[in-house]
Every structure is written in C-alpha cells, then in structure tokens.
Amino acid sequence: MVKIVFVLAYLILAPFLGALLDGVDRIISARMQRRKGPSLLQPFYDLGKLFSKEMIAVNNVQLLLNLSYLVILMIAGCMLFYGADLLMVLFILSTADMFLIMAASSDSSPYANMGASREMLQMMAYEPLTLLIAVGFYLTTGSFQVSDIIRADTSAVLWMPGLLVGFMFTAAIKFRKSPFDLSTSHHAHQEMVKGLTTEMSGTTLAIMNIAEYYEMILLLGIFCLFFINSTWWSWIAAILICAVIFFMETLWDNISARVKWKTLLYSCWVVTLVAGGVNILILMLDK
Amino acid sequence: MNKVSKSPWLLHYDASSCNGCDIEVLDCLTPKYDIERFGIINTGDPFQADILLITGGVNSQTESVVKQIYSQMPEPKVVVAVGICACTGGVFKECYNIKGGIDTVIPVDVYVPGCAARPEAIIDGVVKALSILDAKQAAMSKDGR
Numbered sequence A: 001m002v003k004i005v006f007v008l009a010y011l012i013l014a015p016f017l018g019a020l021l022d023g024v025d026r027i028i029s030a031r032m033q034r035r036k037g038p039s040l041l042q043p044f045y046d047l048g049k050l051f052s053k054e055m056i057a058v059n060n061v062q063l064l065l066n067l068s069y070l071v072i073l074m075i076a077g078c079m080l081f082y083g084a085d086l087l088m089v090l091f092i093l094s095t096a097d098m099f100l101i102m103a104a105s106s107d108s109s110p111y112a113n114m115g116a117s118r119e120m121l122q123m124m125a126y127e128p129l130t131l132l133i134a135v136g137f138y139l140t141t142g143s144f145q146v147s148d149i150i151r152a153d154t155s156a157v158l159w160m161p162g163l164l165v166g167f168m169f170t171a172a173i174k175f176r177k178s179p180f181d182l183s184t185s186h187h188a189h190q191e192m193v194k195g196l197t198t199e200m201s202g203t204t205l206a207i208m209n210i211a212e213y214y215e216m217i218l219l220l221g222i223f224c225l226f227f228i229n230s231t232w233w234s235w236i237a238a239i240l241i242c243a244v245i246f247f248m249e250t251l252w253d254n255i256s257a258r259v260k261w262k263t264l265l266y267s268c269w270v271v272t273l274v275a276g277g278v279n280i281l282i283l284m285l286d287k
Numbered sequence B: 001m002n003k004v005s006k007s008p009w010l011l012h013y014d015a016s017s018c019n020g021c022d023i024e025v026l027d028c029l030t031p032k033y034d035i036e037r038f039g040i041i042n043t044g045d046p047f048q049a050d051i052l053l054i055t056g057g058v059n060s061q062t063e064s065v066v067k068q069i070y071s072q073m074p075e076p077k078v079v080v081a082v083g084i085c086a087c088t089g090g091v092f093k094e095c096y097n098i099k100g101g102i103d104t105v106i107p108v109d110v111y112v113p114g115c116a117a118r119p120e121a122i123i124d125g126v127v128k129a130l131s132i133l134d135a136k137q138a139a140m141s142k143d144g145r
Ligand code: SF4
Pocket: B016, B017, B018, B019, B020, B021, B022, B055, B056, B082, B083, B084, B085, B086, B090, B091, B114, B115, B116, B117
C-alpha cells in the first residue's frame, strides 16, 4: 500500500517539484551573479507558454519520440519509488535517453544532430559509473532491490563514499550543468544554438522539459538511497543532504566554463576508476 | 490562462548594425538591468523564440536571413526594431546595399529609436511588445487555433 502511494506521489508531484527546483535554481544562479532573477514560478509560466504556442513540427516522429522519452522515464522513476530492482531502473533510464537522442537526430538540423552525438558521448562517459553504483549497493546491502537497500541498518554511504562523489560528478552531466552541458544547455547561448533541442518548439519542447523534471527527481531519489537506512530520521537527513547536493550543482554550474568533449570523457572515466573502482575494490575485499 | 507575456523568449539578430545597438542589447542582461526578472531569456533559437529583436538596417545579404528567421518562429510572435538603423535605415539609408528599415522586409510591431538605443529604451520597447504579444495570443485563441 505504502509503495503504491510512493509511486502515485512520484507520478503526480515529480513535475511540480522538479519545476520548483528549477525555479529555485534560476533564482540562486541570478543571486550568485548579483541579479534579481525571475520569479519562483517561472518554469510553470514557461511550460504554460510552450503548450499554448503554435505547433511547428519539423517531422511527424519527433513528438512521439519525445513522448516515449517521457513515458519511459516515468516508468523508471515509478520502479525506483516502488522499491524495485535498482539495476533495472538504471537500464531503463539509459533506454529513455536513447529516445531523446533519436528525437534529436530525427530532424535535419546539423546543430541538433551534433547535440545528439554529444549526448551519446555523455552517456558513454557516465554509464560505467552508474553501473558501478548498482554493484556497490549490492555489495553493501546484499541486494539490488531498492526496498531492501533502504531497510539496511546503516546508511550505504558509509561503505561507498567514493561512489557518492562519483555520482555527484556524473549527476552534473545528467542535470545538464556546466561544465558538462555539452549536448544542450539551460543557459541561453551555446556554440551550437540549442544543441539537442534546436528544432524542438512548443509542445515538443514542453514534453522534453517535463521529462527532465521527472529525471531530476529520479536522480535525487538515487542520491537519497545513499543515506536512507532503517531509522526514520535518516529520511529527513537524506532530503536535507539532497538539497545541499543540488545547491552544489548550481554553484558548480556558475563557476565553471564548458569543457571539450574529450576532457569530459576522460575526466569522467578517471573519476569512475579512482573514486568508483577503488571504492568497489575495498567493498569486495572487506565485505 | 497562460499568458505568453509571462515567459517571452527573445532572439536577437544583427542585420547590419554597427554593433553599438548590439552592445546595448547585451547590456540589458547585465546585473544592472537584468531582463530575466521579466522571465525573458535571450535564446539563440528561432524555433523557441517569441520576440525577434533586430538591430541595424536590412542589406541585400541579410534580407533572406531575416525572412527565414521570422518564418521559423511559431505564432504568436512580435518583432522589435532596435536603433534608428533598424527603424528607418538611419545613417546608412543611402548606402547602395541597404534596403532600409526592418519593416521593408517583415512586419515590425515596436520601433525603439536611438543611436545607440539606450538599455532603458530597449527594455521599454520589449515590455511594450509583451502587451502586443498577449493581444496576438488572445486573437489566436479566439480564432480557435
Ligand atoms: S542606430 Fe546607431 S548604434 Fe545602432 S546600429 Fe545604427 S548606427 Fe549603430
């Protein structure tokens, strides 16, 4: 019963929470630049406007592919909040991303196609670490099931701090934060117009944005897994730490410049090897 | 009712400006003027833009570009001509390659005069464009589109 409530809460609240977080993010960014910034509800206004705009479709599959991206992300999120297999959640998450890549490469804009190939590259960069995280949870708690992981006696982070650092690193890619916002950026100007979303407008773009909000909450949920254990206060601690992590991603976004794709790939793999690999090694020897 | 004026995304194009007006446009983004407080984003993508802000007059090379950008923007949309060059051709009006103001090529909704147009005037013009944007949206939904 509780599980169903969690899933429903995710399905209904995630886009609102995601949009609110986005609003907070924009205000904090503005304050860091000594500006006033938009209102907190700006992401909602943006979505409302996008839905009301005239529909310009560059082809007849892009909307469908974006919808698939949204639906598959929702499935992945539901599985996480239902307490299902973490490995499965991560696999479905990368499947969802494939649909976004297909949506971007379905149009003829060279910018969108370049964005799509960069997105593919980003996947290659963060995928190894994501898998290591699943393995780490298995070694720590003896199960891939999310429902078992959150019932462990101690927080998983005690055993896998390296993996947490690695995940914070790769989450910057997923959140599309500078220095890793190669494929498309939340900031206005980019060397390739808007990358992935160049030819998406109106409803198509709105759906992509909503999907990103679902993804954001899903990722924050995985962050929570690191901290939640059988005690009730660990839930509160997890949410607070998530807020701190989110703030740090915003800070990172504002103080760093975009890197080249090679730097992204190599730095990601180095972090995966050093922080993730060593952590896993210790776990294997010790547990 | 989702008012489009609450989240106007802006596309800036330099048709043949001397860059004086462009710098003033970028000025609007700086902490002192901060147009993001109106929800305005300076985007580079015509597919996602609601306001087309053009500086400089149209010449024979930029004419087709201006037309194409305008046609790629989804309705409702408005055009703001910034600087006297964009309004009438300005000091370059008599040049052999200049066609004149932006309105010789596409319909313009708001004219912001000045050489260079001051940031305050540009913000004024854009805010004025917002009410036109709303009116266009209302007309659109009345047509049942
Ligand atoms: S109006 Fe003046 S500043 Fe602006 S583009 Fe023309 S000449 Fe340059």
